[in-house]
Amino acid sequence: MSAIPPQPAIEVNHLVKAYAGVTAVNDISFTVPKGQIIGFLGPNGAGKSTTMRILTGYLPATSGQVSICGYQVASEPDAVKRRIGYMPENNPLPEEMRVSEYLYFRGRLKEVARGKLGSRIDEVLELCDLKRVRHKIIGKLSKGFRQRVGIAESVLAEPPVIIMDEPTIGLDPHQILIVRDLIASLRGRMTVLISSHILPEIEMTCDRVLIINQGRIVAEGTPANLRKEVLGQSAYEIEAAGPMGSLPFLLGTIDPGLSVASEGVADEQGFRTIKLKTLNSEDVGEAILRACQSEGMRIRALSRAHPTLEDVFLAATRRSWDAVAENPKSQARP
Amino acid sequence: MKHFLTILSHEVRMLLVSTNTYIAAVAFLSLMGFIFTGILEDYSKAVQDVSPASVFFQLYWLPVFFMVPLLTSKCLAEERRLGTIETLLTTPVTTAEVVLGKYAAAYLLYIAFWGSTSGLFYILKRFAGDARLIDPGPIVGGYLFVAVSGLLFIAIGVFASSLSRNQSVAGILSLTFLVGIILGSRYLGQASWLDREALSPLKDAVEYAQVNQHFQDFTRGVVDTRELLFYVSGTVLALIFSVLAVEAKLLHS
Numbered sequence: 001m002s003a004i005p006p007q008p009a010i011e012v013n014h015l016v017k018a019y020a021g022v023t024a025v026n027d028i029s030f031t032v033p034k035g036q037i038i039g040f041l042g043p044n045g046a047g048k049s050t051t052m053r054i055l056t057g058y059l060p061a062t063s064g065q066v067s068i069c070g071y072q073v074a075s076e077p078d079a080v081k082r083r084i085g086y087m088p089e090n091n092p093l094p095e096e097m098r099v100s101e102y103l104y105f106r107g108r109l110k111e112v113a114r115g116k117l118g119s120r121i122d123e124v125l126e127l128c129d130l131k132r133v134r135h136k137i138i139g140k141l142s143k144g145f146r147q148r149v150g151i152a153e154s155v156l157a158e159p160p161v162i163i164m165d166e167p168t169i170g171l172d173p174h175q176i177l178i179v180r181d182l183i184a185s186l187r188g189r190m191t192v193l194i195s196s197h198i199l200p201e202i203e204m205t206c207d208r209v210l211i212i213n214q215g216r217i218v219a220e221g222t223p224a225n226l227r228k229e230v231l232g233q234s235a236y237e238i239e240a241a242g243p244m245g246s247l248p249f250l251l252g253t254i255d256p257g258l259s260v261a262s263e264g265v266a267d268e269q270g271f272r273t274i275k276l277k278t279l280n281s282e283d284v285g286e287a288i289l290r291a292c293q294s295e296g297m298r299i300r301a302l303s304r305a306h307p308t309l310e311d312v313f314l315a316a317t318r319r320s321w322d323a324v325a326e327n328p329k330s331q332a333r334p
Numbered sequence: 335m336k337h338f339l340t341i342l343s344h345e346v347r348m349l350l351v352s353t354n355t356y357i358a359a360v361a362f363l364s365l366m367g368f369i370f371t372g373i374l375e376d377y378s379k380a381v382q383d384v385s386p387a388s389v390f391f392q393l394y395w396l397p398v399f400f401m402v403p404l405l406t407s408k409c410l411a412e413e414r415r416l417g418t419i420e421t422l423l424t425t426p427v428t429t430a431e432v433v434l435g436k437y438a439a440a441y442l443l444y445i446a447f448w449g450s451t452s453g454l455f456y457i458l459k460r461f462a463g464d465a466r467l468i469d470p471g472p473i474v475g476g477y478l479f480v481a482v483s484g485l486l487f488i489a490i491g492v493f494a495s496s497l498s499r500n501q502s503v504a505g506i507l508s509l510t511f512l513v514g515i516i517l518g519s520r521y522l523g524q525a526s527w528l529d530r531e532a533l534s535p536l537k538d539a540v541e542y543a544q545v546n547q548h549f550q551d552f553t554r555g556v557v558d559t560r561e562l563l564f565y566v567s568g569t570v571l572a573l574i575f576s577v578l579a580v581e582a583k584l585l586h587s
Contacts, residue, residue, distance in 0.1 A: 056424045060585065081426040088424075092417030096351050108340040109425040153421075 007070050009034045009161050009191035010055065015064035017050050017215075024050040026215035027064070032208075034160070035188045039202035040195035041313055042212040048195045049089050051212070052163050055193070056086045068161055082111065085154035089165040091147055095139030099130060099149055102138060103156060110157035120156065128152040129178055143170040151179060155186070162186065164194045168201055180205050199310045211316045219316040226312045235261065235277045235305040236288060241270035242297035250295060254287045255280050271300050337427045341435025349405065349443055358404035362397045362447050369393055370454045377467065385469035387455070388553045391476035395516045395545075398487055399509060405443055406491030407505035409436040410580060414499040419580070433492065433576045441488045448480045472553045479552035483545065486565045487512060489572035496579035519543045 010032040017025040025047040032038050042048045053059040055066055057077040065072065071079040094102065100121060107117040125131050128148040133141060138149060147170055154162055167183075168176050176198070183205050186192055196202050202209060203223045211219040211226075219226055244263075251258040257279040264273035278284065285304055292299055349355050373386050382389075410433070413419040422432060459468050494508035495501075522528065523544055528537045541547075548561045 053420075058420055058424050058584070078426050081424060084424065086421065086424045088417065088420045090417060092421060094348070094416065094418055096348065101347075105340070105344050106421075106425070109337055109422075109427055111336075111426060 006034065008032060009036075009069055010193065011065075011067045012051075012055070013065040015051065015054065015066060016062045017047070017054060017059070018062045023215055025054070025061075028212070028215070028217055030210060030217060030220065032191055032193065034191055036207045037183060037187055037192045037194070037205055039206035039209045040193060040212065041199070041202060041209060042195075043317055046212045047215040048212060049165055052086075052165050052193070052195065053088075055163055056084055057081055058086075083160050085157060085159040085162040087150045087154040087162075087164040087167055091150035093138045093146055093149060095137075097138055098135055099138060099141075100125075100134045102149065103153060106153050107156055110159075112157050120158075124152040124156050127155070127182060144172060144175045147171055148175070148179070151182065155182075155190075158190075160190055162190050162192045164192070166195055166197065168196060168198055176201065199313060211313060213317045218319065219312070223312070226316075234280070234283075235275060236285060236302065237305055238274050238276070238288065238292070238302045239271050239300040240274060240292060240297045241266070241272070241300070243295065244272075244274075244297070246295060247274075247292075247297075250291045251276065251288070254291055255284050258284065258288075271298075275305075335431060335434075337425075337431050338435050338438075341427070341431060342438050345409070345436050345439030346442060349439055352408065354404045354408060355443065358401045359447060362401055363450065365397055366390075366451050366454065370451075374458070385472050386458070386467055387469060387472040387476055390454075391472070391479065391549070391553060394476075394480060394483075394549065398483075398516070399512055401444065401447065402487045402491040402512060403494075403505035403508045405440045406488060406495050406508060407501050408495070409440060409492060410495040410576070411499055411501045411504040414583070415501070423584070429577050429580050433496070433573060433580065437488060437492045437573060437576075440491065441484060444484050444488055445481060448477065448484070452477075471555050475553040475555050475557075478557065479549050482552075482562060482565050483548070486515075486568040486572070489569040489576075490515070493572045493576045493579070496576040496583075515543070516545050520546055 008031045010030075012028055012030050015025055015028045016023065028047075028051060040048050040052070050059065054061045055068065055073065057073045057080050060074070065074070067073065068080045069083050071083070073080050097105070103121045103124065104117060107121065108114070112120060125134055128151055130145065130148055130152060133145055136145075138146065141149070147167065151164070151167055154164060168179050171179060180201065183192055183194065187207075194202070194206070206223070208222055209220070209226060210217055219229065221229065248260060251260070255278055258276055259278070261275040261277045263275075266272040276288070283304065285302055289299060289302055370386075370390060373389050376382065377386055410419075413422065419432075423429065455468065455473060462468070490511045491508040494511060495504040497507060498504045519540060522540045527533070528540060542560070542564065548558075548564070551558060551561065
């Protein structure tokens with residue numbers, strides 16, 4: 001057989017979804033290769049949930065194409081639904097059922113063979129640490145358990161694509177750790193698309209991040225690339241004492257873009273905190289240290305500030321809002 | 335229809351753990367028990383023309399009014415209120431399978447309730463010792479009518495449940511539909527303004543939809559295919575509208 005180019009797990013082309021007068025998703029395109037974990041970020045009402053619902057075939061798109069494992073969602077919904085595990089926002093569960101009963105029912109609906117289902121249910125119960133509550137009624141479980149029942153259900157049939165809308169909402173740090181490990185353990189075997197508000201979560205588990213705002217993708221890439229692309233600068237913080245007068249000149253000799261962003265007040269030992277920023281992404285920490293010492297300054301600490309995904313997220317969404325705010329003006333111009 | 339049986343067995347189980355079902359069962363059986371005792375008292379006082387079974391089944395509409403809403407109001411409304419319809423429809427099941435599974439489960443329970451009233455006739459047979467009281471014709475006809483008309487009544491309940499996400503609204507809606515069909519058709523049949531020449535097709539249609547007339551035919555042992563068609567086509571129509579209602583609400587959600 002000739003080599004077939006690897007088929008992407010999720011392919012979205014110019015997806016548009018408009019509700020009566022409101023465009024929730026506006027011309028989104030992205031591709032997710034098999035086995036990757038993708039984080040889907042965005043402020044409330046950005047169109048995350050809508051996009052996910054369209055991917056699962058629950059909602060029809062207004063225009064555009066979506067395919068899962070090569071199957072078009074619009075024309076082959078059954079084939080698509082066999083290949084996804086979906087956990088909706090707020091994780092709706094039937095209140096009156098027992099955990100194991102629910103998983104059995106869902107397994108049958110997802111066409112897991114009857115003979116395999118029992119052992120598979122044991123497996124996911126173990127995986128999600130639910131063994132203790134398997135005979136409890138779902139309506140009486142705490143939020144954390146319910147959330148894990150939803151996660152267990154979505155991985156139950158071992159689908160190639162898993163879509164989870166805010167899976168870690170309402171969990172305590174210990175449970176978040178379990179869920180994070182669980183999702184990480186799926187890497188390589190399954191393609192996972194998760195949306196979340198907890199940014200460190202996404203940063204730790206995801207291979208790639210999509211930031212969406214007002215129905216458009218505003219940034220896309222690995223967390224590290226996003227930092228560079230969206231923020232475009234690095235920052236240093238030094239605690240130093242001694243003559244400061246020649247500092248700006250010194251910095252200029254190291255890197256022309258390097259400048260003092262802010263300067264704190266000196267404490268009783270004469271040390272003050274100075275923040276530096278540069279557009280250069282290379283690490284110039286050592287050069288700064290050497291230059292300062294040659295001038296007779298005493299250095300107590302030097303650190304390179306790491307912008308978090310939070311900064312990236314805020315910068316990316318702000319940038320897209322600015323763009324939207326400018327657009328009407330440019331259109332109104334004669 | 336691969337998942338029909340999965341959904342059916344799940345729904346039967348869900349109905350069996352629901353309080354609504356037990357309220358319906360207790361209310362139904364005590365009501366039917368009282369009616370039956372009342373009938374027997376009348377028969378013990380004086381000899382009557384008709385068999386007790388036809389008198390018993392004459393009040394079929396009374397339990398229908400509370401049983402159908404209690405059995406069906408929850409089925410689709412609750413799924414939408416909780417949002418579980420979203421997880422349900424993102425598995426490889428069709429809306430038709432979901433609606434049919436829920437419908438069949440409610441119908442099975444409805445039939446089971448009515449079936450339990452056969453115990454009353456058994457007791458009568460065992461202790462009355464009078465063969466004239468147990469006339470098999472009206473009994474079989476009565477149960478057949480209940481089974482056939484139940485198809486339509488339960489379908490109407492399911493349809494009402496597909497229209498609202500609030501269980502009580504769905505219940506009252508199905509009660510309204512049922513009153514309209516059972517009592518409304520009788521009222522219209524007696525209306526004199528329908529006797530005009532120009533309105534004769536309408537009059538025919540109303541005559542055709544006389545549920546009470548159907549009932550009398552069945553208990554007399556006349557099973558008319560036109561009457562069967564009335565219930566079967568009504569059922570199919572109500573179920574199709576239920577499927578459409580569920581899907582339409584998704585499109586406009």
